[in-house]
Amino acid sequence: xxxxxxxxxxxxxxxxxxxxxxxxxxxxxxxxxxxxxxxxxxxxxxxxxxxxxxxxxxxxxxxxxxxxxxxxxxxxxxxxxxxxxxxxxxxxxxxxxxxxxxxxxxxxxxxxxxxxxxxxxxxxxxxxxxxxxxxxxxxxxxxxxxxxxxxxxxxxxxxxxxxxxxxxxxxxxxxxxxxxxxxxxxxxxxxxxxxxxxxxxxxxxxxxxxxxxxxxxxxxxxxxxxxxxxxxxxxxxxxxxxxxxxxxxxxxxxxxxxxxxxxxxxxxxxxxxxxxxxxxxxxxxxxxxxxxxxxxxxxx
Numbered sequence: 001x002x003x004x005x006x007x008x009x010x011x012x013x014x015x016x017x018x019x020x021x022x023x024x025x026x027x028x029x030x031x032x033x034x035x036x037x038x039x040x041x042x043x044x045x046x047x048x049x050x051x052x053x054x055x056x057x058x059x060x061x062x063x064x065x066x067x068x069x070x071x072x073x074x075x076x077x078x079x080x081x082x083x084x085x086x087x088x089x090x091x092x093x094x095x096x097x098x099x100x101x102x103x104x105x106x107x108x109x110x111x112x113x114x115x116x117x118x119x120x121x122x123x124x125x126x127x128x129x130x131x132x133x134x135x136x137x138x139x140x141x142x143x144x145x146x147x148x149x150x151x152x153x154x155x156x157x158x159x160x161x162x163x164x165x166x167x168x169x170x171x172x173x174x175x176x177x178x179x180x181x182x183x184x185x186x187x188x189x190x191x192x193x194x195x196x197x198x199x200x201x202x203x204x205x206x207x208x209x210x211x212x213x214x215x216x217x218x219x220x221x222x223x224x225x226x227x228x229x230x231x232x233x234x235x236x237x238x239x240x241x242x243x244x245x246x247x248x249x250x251x252x253x254x255x256x257x258x259x260x261x262x263x264x265x266x267x268x269x270x271x272x273x274x275x276x277x278x279x280x281x282x283x284x285x286x287x288x289x290x291x292x293x294x295x296x297x298x299x300x
Contacts, residue, residue, distance in 0.1 A: 020146035021109045023261065024095070024236055025130075027102035028138030035098045039066045042094055042102060042137070046070045049136035051092065055199030057239050060216050062223035064098035065235045069199045069212060075107070075129050078122040080206040082115055085164050086122075087208040087243050088252070089114040090201040092129070094137065095236035103236050104133050106142065112152035113164060113260055119153065144234050145264030157259035158267075168281075169250045171242075172290035177207040180244045183289045184211055193217065193283040198239050209244040213287065220279050229262065229269045237261030242284050251284035253277060 030045075032038035035058065043053045051070040058066040070092045079086045089111045095103040107126035112119050119126075147155065156163050174180040181202060188197040188211060198212035215222050222238055231237070238261075242251045252260075254277025259270070285291065 019149050021106065021112065021149045021152065022142035022146055023106055023109045023144040023263065024103045024234060025106055025133075025142050026138075026140030027094075027104055027133075028140070029100040030096070030102055031100055035064055035066045035096060038096045038098070038100055038102075039068050042068045042096055045136050046094070049132060051132075051136070054091070054201065055212055057198045057212065057214060059214070059223035059226070059235075059238065060221050062226065062232065062235075065232055066096045067235055067238055068094040068096065069239075070094070071201060072129055072132065074125050075122075076201070076203070078115075078125045080203055080208065082118045082122065083206060083208060084245055085114050085116070086111075086118065087114075087201070087203070087210045087245065088241060089122075090210055091199065091212065091241075092133070093236045093238070095234070097233070097235070101233070102137055103143075103233070104137055105236050106130065107133075108149070109147070109152065110260075112149055113155050116153040116164070144237075144262070147263055155256070155260055157255060157263070157270075161259070162253040162256045164252065164256060166253050166256065168253050170248055171251055171285050171288035172249045174247045174249075177204070177209075177244065177247050180247050180249050181209050184209075184242060184244065184249060184287060187287045187289060188213065193286040194220070195283060195287055207244075207246045211242050212239040213242055213284070214239060215280070215283060217283070220276070220283060225273050225276055228272045229265050231262045231265060234262055240280065240284075242287055249288035249290070251280075251288070254280045 030038050030041045039056055053070045055069040079090050093105045107129045111126045115122050194217040196214045198214050200211045202209040
């Protein structure tokens with residue numbers, strides 16, 4: 001955390017005031033008898049606003065929370081043009097809570113991290129997407145942490161931790177894009193590592209694909225670890241993804257992906273899940289049909 005404070009201060013001194021960007025916005029509250037009913041109302045709102053709903057997620061052991069996942073045609077077009085890690089920007093996630101609280105991902109935050117140097121070409125679409133979400137769901141306060149917009153293209157939680165392009169993200173390589181997608185689909189369908197598919201966005205013409213993955217293991221399950229770091233209200237940070245670029249299968253390293261989703265969490269909280277990056281690596285490796293290289297991916 002000392003590193004993050006020093007880095008932020010240094011950036012401001014060098015480049016003037018750096019605009020802070022948060023990962024989530026609150027929407028207007030929705031009435032409903034339970035989490036699933038509220039999620040259904042959100043689904044209707046999104047569809048009425050022109051979004052395509054592609055999945056819903058209700059993590060085990062977290063009955064008061066859920067996520068609705070959607071896509072937007074204009075953003076998908078930008079994703080296809082940029083390629084690579086930009087496929088991770090294909091999904092729009094809306095968090096729901098049993099008390100009617102709604103939250104959603106901020107495109108300006110997530111797309112800066114995933115589009116990186118290509119974000120300027122997608123910035124207008126990201127802004128339009130946010131405006132579309134505001135019309136569908138309302139606009140409350142931003143929350144979840146503050147990162148400078150400039151830093152997100154090369155985001156990492158602390159010195160020595162992985163970035164979005166870490167070589168550790170690559171899990172497997174196949175003879176073709178079609179084979180890579182087939183392996184991931186089949187392993188999710190079989191429940192390898194107690195996983196299942198929440199959604200998929202597949203773009204064969206661009207040789208890109210991303211899958212939202214439910215992790216339901218008793219120890220590894222999303223509902224359990226998100227409670228440990230006290231981040232239930234940032235539920236729109238889930239689910240975790242596995243993705244295909246050309247003939248390679250990747251998944252973001254836990255020390256990047258979890259920190260990006262929950263940047264306001266302190267190191268003490270992260271240490272409660274110190275083994276999780278290694279465990280997620282093993283799980284995603286199984287889904288990818290690759291081989292795990294354990295022992296080097298703790299938070300320390």
